[in-house]
Amino acid sequence: MSEINRQILLAQRPVGEPGPEVFEVNEAPVPEPGNGEFLVKVLYNSVDPAMRGWMNEGRSYIQPVQLGEVMRAGAIGRVVKSRNDHFREGAYVSGMFGVQHYAVSDGKGVIEVDPSIAPLERYLGVLGMPGMTAYFGLLDVGQPKEGDTVLVSGAAGAVGATVGQIAKIKGCRAVGVAGGQEKCDFAREVGFDDVVDYKAEQAGKGIKRACPDGVDVYFDNVGGEVLEGALARLRLNARVVLCGAISQYNNADSLQGPRNYMALLVNRARMEGFVVFDYAKRYGEAAQQMAQWIQEGKLEAREHVVDGIDDFQKHLMMLFRGENFGKLVIKVQNDD
Structure with missing residues (x-):
C-alpha cells in the first residue's frame, strides 16, 4: 500500500467560477484507524453541483468546507484496514470520504455496497x-x-x-x-x-x-x-x-x-x-426499487468517468459547462 495520501484541499473561497487557485494538491501520510475506525482506499469520487455551494461561507443545509480541509465528496472505496466490527477488511463501502486517496471513518453515514450487483461507480449515480x-x-x-x-x-x-x-x-x-x-x-x-x-x-x-x-x-x-x-x-x-x-x-x-x-x-x-x-432513512427503499427497475430494463443508468483527482477543478467545471453525459465520476485510483 502506498504510504502517501494524495488529497485535494480547499485553498480559498471562490468568487464566481472556481479557478485552479481555489484548490491545492496535498500529500500527507496515510492515516491509521483508531479503535472503532477503519481505513478506506478511495476508488471513485462523485462530482456534484452541490460542491459549489459547499465552498461558500454562510448559512446552508450543511456546514461549509473549511479552508485547508479536504474537499467534501461522496465516494466509493474498499476497506483496507479495520478496527471496527461492523466493517470488515475487503468490504466495498460508500460514504463522504472526500477527494483523496485514503480516508478514515467511524462508520457514520457509511453503507456497504455489492460490486457483484452493479459496477461500483453506479453507487454514486442511479444507486447513489x-x-x-x-x-x-x-x-x-x-x-x-x-x-x-x-x-x-x-x-x-x-x-x-x-x-x-x-x-x-x-x-x-x-x-x-x-x-x-x-x-x-x-x-x-x-x-x-x-x-x-x-x-x-x-x-x-x-x-x-x-x-x-x-x-x-x-x-x-x-x-x-x-x-x-x-x-x-x-x-x-x-x-x-x-x-x-x-x-x-x-x-x-x-x-x-x-x-x-x-x-x-x-x-x-x-x-x-x-x-x-432528509430522506437518508429511506435510501434503502429507493435503491431497492431503482435496482429492480434497472433489472427490468425500465431504467437506464449511465456514468461519465474521468481519471484522477489532480485535475479536480477541471472535472468540476465540466458540470457547469455542460460537458458531462449522465453521472460524472472521478476514478481516483485502481483497485489493487
Missing part, C-alpha cells in the same frame, strides 16, 4: 445520491399522477435523466430541457418524449412548444430563465420541485430569482425545495 435525489424529489415532493406532463431541466444530467425515466415509469409525459444537440439526443435516448434545446431556442418559447397543454410537475435543476419559462406554463395545482439552480451557482453578484412567481398564486401551484439528506 443522484438517484435518491431524483426518486424522492419527484415522487415525494412532485407527486406525479398518471397522465401528468413532467418538465425536467438539466435533462441530460445525473438527476434530470433519472427523473425523466421515473416519470415515464409512472405513466407521465416527460419533457426535458438541455443545452445542445448532443445533450438533447442523449435525453431522448433515455426516454424523454420531447426535449427543449435552450441553446437553439429561447427557453420559454421552447417550453410552450413542447408543453402546449401546460406543465403539471416541474423538476428544477437549473433556475434562472428556464425556471421562469416553466412557471409561465404551469397548470392548475401544479407542483414545482426545487432541487438546484446550477445556472446561478457561479453568479458572483446576485442570484436571479423568478420575476413571474405570481404564476404560483394564479395557478394555485406549490413550489417546494428539498434536500436529499
